[in-house]
Amino acid sequence: MVGEELTVTISDEELAAQAAPLVDELVSDQVASKVAAQDPTLWGPDAESEASIRLSWTTLHKSSRPLIGEIEALREELRGEGVDRIVLAGMGGSSLAPEVIAATENVALTVLDTTDPGQVADALAGDLQRTVLVVSSKSGGTVETDSHRRIFAKAFADNGIDAARRIVVVTDPGSPLSELAEKEGYRKVFLADPHVGGRYSALTAFGLVPAGLAGADIARLLDQAAAAAQVLGNDSADNPAVKLAAAWAAAHNAGAEKVVLADTGSGITGFADWAEQLIAESTGKLGTGLLPVAVDGPAAPGFADAGADATPVAIGPVTGAAKVATTGSLGAQFLLWEFATAIAGRLLKINPFDQPDVEAAKKAARSLLDDPSKLTGGETPTTVDDAVEIFAPRELAAARSATVEGGGGRREGVSGDGSLSDVLREFLATAPEGGYLAVQAYLDRLDDASAALLRPELAKRTGLQTTFGWGPRFLHSTGQYHKGGHQNGIFLQITGANEDDLDVPDRPYTLGQLQHAQALGDGQVLTERGRPVLRLHLTDRAAGLAELMRAVQEAE
Known part of the structure; x- marks a missing residue:
């Protein structure tokens, strides 16, 4: 495996200079050794109770x-x-x-x-x-x-x-x-x-x-984690976890609230998806935090062209636009990123062990399941464009009140020609400066895998840092950040018709109803918090995804 030695390299000189005083502070305060010793006072009195029962991960290589x-x-x-x-x-x-x-x-x-x-x-x-x-x-x-x-x-x-x-x-x-x-x-x-x-x-x-x-x-x-633990508990400026945490916090303090993750030859498969949950759920609260953006590689939009609001981090050797790079075996990397995330929580002045905003979407979904009629009745699309039913944010829907028939399919209740590309263009324009776009696909991540191609296409065409999550998987990952982190995201939900549904034995709902309730519930919570949510429902998944990709390409 490439990069067996556990290292963190801050390759950007300006970021290294910004991180240096934070490294000195962490070393002086003996933060790394206190994390290793499971000291629950590191994150302040409000976090102490939770931290006291959440630190056994530091010794799992033994236990x-x-x-x-x-x-x-x-x-x-x-x-x-x-x-x-x-x-x-x-x-x-x-x-x-x-x-x-x-x-x-x-x-x-x-x-x-x-x-x-x-x-x-x-x-x-x-x-x-x-x-x-x-x-x-x-x-x-x-x-x-x-x-x-x-x-x-x-x-x-x-x-x-x-x-x-x-x-x-x-x-x-x-x-x-x-x-x-x-x-x-x-x-x-x-x-x-x-x-x-x-x-x-x-x-x-x-x-x-x-x-x-x-x-x-x-x-x-x-064994890999045990070897890493000997290094990560040391109060040294060379401690990889101290360097990584300081780099994240320094970048955040300078306005780079997004961490873009790309594999550059680590030999590890899918690490960014794991790190995404760790960082988002641990830091995204109290209106602050680091938004992880997992991309396909160092040439991907969002990494190669990261702006001032994002820090490209390579999982593997330093390459291209990477400002920070980490190398090491899988067991070592698990422990490194856990240490770094916990330490970053101290620098960001948040509790890295709670997730106060996750329950809101679950509660909303349960409410819908308690009354299944809410899942099937009263939903009228703002627009229907061929295989895509469009449920636009209230602000967009109010502005598009005319009724038009046009093109090859129905296009109702909108101004202009009512096309999907028009609605997308208007929706994407609602993103604030320095904000981000989250694409949330409540689909089959195997059979509908092409949906993931929307992330790089939208990132390239909008210039926005763009995340992609499979629903409801992302609700247990970046969902906390969406509600608790920096409130500058806009949310593109994609749902799809189910050709065949599955009953859940001894439950009053089907799997498809549960999936639908999770999408609507999360959208409801985001809307209540003032974030724009555009839901696109694919009445035919394959045709709808193809149509959506064309619309994205037309929406520049």
Whole structure:
């Protein structure tokens, strides 16, 4: 693997000069060693209570060692029964780390962090005789994960398979899922350290169990983290975590509130997606924070042409426009970025261990599910353009009141020719100077993968830093920042019709209804907070995505 040595390089001279006094401050205050010693006072009195139960991640390279034998024993048991297909039901911290570990080690792991019926149906269509489901939830009440559990349990039973023998649970002690697993007699329950928050849990059972069952070498991963821990707890100006945290904070203080992440040959697959949650959920609160923007590579729009409001960070060797670069093995990088994020929280004067704004969208979605009529009634598009129903922000809708028929499809309730490109152009113009665009696709991230091409296209054509998230996956990641961070984002939601839906056993809603409620609920919360939200509903997903891409290209 490239870059086994753990390093952080600040290649931009101006940024290095701005970071230097912060490095000196952190060294003088012995912040790194205090983080390693799990000192909860580092983030102020308001954060002390939460921090006191959220710092065990600093010693996971030691405390997670017993998992190595437990996981290997279960893996051998399952393989002896012909069970070698691992499906993970988990969200956020329960899915992102094992996905990175498995992809980097090139072992097969099917990750379900979606409520899209098509994507879940594809996972069900695999060979269930060879399948074990890992149900992973820290709280034990994650609605997406519970839905997956119910659906798979029924599918196992319908195929004559003992569901209890095919379900493995990862959760916190005493959670509702832990109690259910005991009642149902599930195959194995791994209880994670409750003093580790979800986004810091890469080296707990949440990260290690699914990846280890899939065949990843978790002993090596812990060895890598152990070697890094010896460096990251030192109060030295050369400490990579101190340098990375100081660079982020210095850039933020200078107005660069966005951190653009690109892989430059790290040998790690998908690391930016994991780091995205860690940074966004840890720092995006109290109207401040760092917005991570994961891009395809160092030549991608937003990285190669980053403006003054963004800091390009290379995951791998320094290249091109990168102002900061990190190298190291996967286990070392996990610990480095966790240390750096926690330390940056101190410099930004926020609590890096809470997520005060996440619950709002969940509450709104639950309210809609309690009254399913709200999901199907009263929704009238502002415009319909071929395969795209347009639900424009109130301000745009009010300005577009005429009715026009034109082009090859219906175009109703708008001024001008009512085209999708017109509405997009007007919507994108609502972005404030220095703001950002978030593209949120409540679609199938496998079958509708082309939706991700919208990010670079929009970034290139608008000049805005542009993020892309699959819904509801991003709600457990950047969703906190959207509500709690710098309030200068605009939000493009993309939803799609479902050809086939899936019932959630013993629940009064389908998977498609849950997916729709999550989109509408999050949009409602963002709108209430004064942020523009444009929702585009694709009545035909393939045709709608093609039409949307054309509209983006026309909307300059």
